[in-house]
Every structure is written in C-alpha cells, then in structure tokens.
Amino acid sequence: EPGLYIVATPIGNLGDLSPRAADILSRADLIAAEDTRVTAGLLRHIGVKRPMTPYHDHNADAVRPGLVARLGSEAIALVSDAGTPLISDPGFKLVRDARAAGHAVVTIPGPCAAIAALTLAGLPTDRFLFAGFLPSKAQARAEAIAEVAAIRATLVFYESGPRLGATLAALAEGLGDREAAVTREISKKFEEAVTGTLSTLAERYAEAGPKGEIVVVVAPPGAPAPASAEDADAALREALARLP
Ligand code: SAM
Numbered sequence: 001e002p003g004l005y006i007v008a009t010p011i012g013n014l015g016d017l018s019p020r021a022a023d024i025l026s027r028a029d030l031i032a033a034e035d036t037r038v039t040a041g042l043l044r045h046i047g048v049k050r051p052m053t054p055y056h057d058h059n060a061d062a063v064r065p066g067l068v069a070r071l072g073s074e075a076i077a078l079v080s081d082a083g084t085p086l087i088s089d090p091g092f093k094l095v096r097d098a099r100a101a102g103h104a105v106v107t108i109p110g111p112c113a114a115i116a117a118l119t120l121a122g123l124p125t126d127r128f129l130f131a132g133f134l135p136s137k138a139q140a141r142a143e144a145i146a147e148v149a150a151i152r153a154t155l156v157f158y159e160s161g162p163r164l165g166a167t168l169a170a171l172a173e174g175l176g177d178r179e180a181a182v183t184r185e186i187s188k189k190f191e192e193a194v195t196g197t198l199s200t201l202a203e204r205y206a207e208a209g210p211k212g213e214i215v216v217v218v219a220p221p222g223a224p225a226p227a228s229a230e231d232a233d234a235a236l237r238e239a240l241a242r243l244p
Helices: 019-027 036-045 060-070 092-100 113-121 138-148 161-175 198-204 229-242
Strands: 003-007 030-033 052-054 075-079 105-108 128-133 154-160 179-184 192-197 213-218
Touching: 003 019, 003 092, 019 075, 019 105, 030 036, 030 060, 036 052, 052 060, 060 092, 092 105, 113 154, 113 179, 113 192, 113 213, 128 138, 138 161, 154 161, 161 179, 161 198, 161 213, 179 198, 192 198
Parallel strands: 003 075, 003 105, 030 052, 030 075, 128 154
Antiparallel strands: 154 213, 179 192, 179 213
8 A cells, every 4th residue: 555654663672673664665666764774673574675864854854855856656664773763763754744734644563762762761651741852951851851940740851871871960960850760772782770769870881881872761740759768868867957
C-alpha cells in the first residue's frame, strides 16, 4: 500500500526490531533514513536490500517535497538511526506534509529510549514531560531548566556522556535536589540505571561522564526524597543543637 510508514528500530538490541517493522522495511519501495550507513547495517541483519535515501536535519527541507510527491504511488518507510522517528529525530514535517497532501500515514511503534528509561527509573510515570536534549551552553541550559522547574511531572532528558556531569549539576541547581535516575546503554550489554539525588549523581559523574547513550529521569517537584538513616541522624543532631 502506498503511504508513509514511520518505523521504530532498535535502540541497541537488534532483537527488538518487531516482525511488523521488518516486514514493512522488506517491502518498502524506498527507505528514508537518517543515516543510510546505519540503516544498511540493520537491513543486513534482517537480510533485506531496499533502495534508501538520506533524510536528516540538513537535507530535509530540500528533499521533503520530492518524497511527498512519491507517496501517492509508493510505500516510503521513515527510520532514524535508533528508536522512534520524530522523537528527538527528524520526521514531524514529513508526517505533516504527507497528511496535508492526503497520503496515508501509518506508524509501526517500537523502541523509544525515553519510554524505556521511564520503565527503569522507578519514578512516577502517571505524568511525565519529555524534555529532549538540553542546550549545551550554560545560560540557555539554565533557562530551559527554569522553564520546567514548576511542572508537576517526572522530567525526561536525553543526554550524552561528556555532558552528563554538567547537566546533572545544572539540574540540581535549577530544580532543587530531587531524586533522579541516570539510565544508560538501554537494551545493550551494559544497561544500567543509577539512582540517587541530583547532587549525588552530579558528584558521581563530575569527573568523567560514562560512555554511551544516556537518559536522565528526574522526579516531580515536592516529592520528598526517601529519608536515609544518615539524613535522619543529621536532622536530629541539628534539631538538638537548636534546643535552648
Ligand atoms: N529517536 C530516539 C528514540 O526513540 O529514543 C532518540 C534519538 S536521540 C537523537 C538519541 C538519544 O536517545 C541519545 O543521546 C540518548 O539520550 C537516547 N538513547 C538512544 N538510545 C539509547 C540507549 N540505548 N540507552 C539510553 N539512551 C539512549
């Protein structure tokens, strides 16, 4: 069937490619890929060869009209390097324009690092705000953090190893010392979730960020941090010291 197929691909573990995603990729007339070399690896894994064309932030505006024009007679699959297209990845304008031109848009849901991180973090999931990547410049980052500080929801940020320490410190500063989780290498061999307060996590990663891809999940405001015995002792000592 002609139309635009939004195909989620694995975020690390190739076993997470769904049978439906593999089926669509094997039958697409064209695969629009963020990086055709990365997608070529995935296609090799499933033993598929289909025509590919690059679709990324730098050429999207130029190639989008041509892709939309082909949707009337062709099935075009959109994939990104990893995970769900459109989520901190290119694609929303292609979906918008395809729809506006009256073409079918079909989604093939699958892995998404933000959702996977929420399932690992052990923080409330009834309301969450996906905040994507923070700006890397300090002032813009502080402003972006201030914007979300009052939101009563768990916050989800994408991050990379080298910036992690600075990001955690900025989050502790701008949000207060909330509970958080640093999730890393999800679905890969070294998958981990390290939990703690933002300040302890910032300290832990101050020197060197860990390797790999990272999602930072932060508790909503006002949720009291679980009290440790040490905290209780310190609070008691402080209270005793204040007694007349
Ligand atoms: N579209 C993708 C998705 O659905 O998650 C996200 C693309 S975004 C350009 C890449 C970021 O996603 C990484 O910097 C990291 O924050 C996160 N990410 C991707 N794969 C991950 C993994 N296996 N473990 C942890 N985070 C991951």
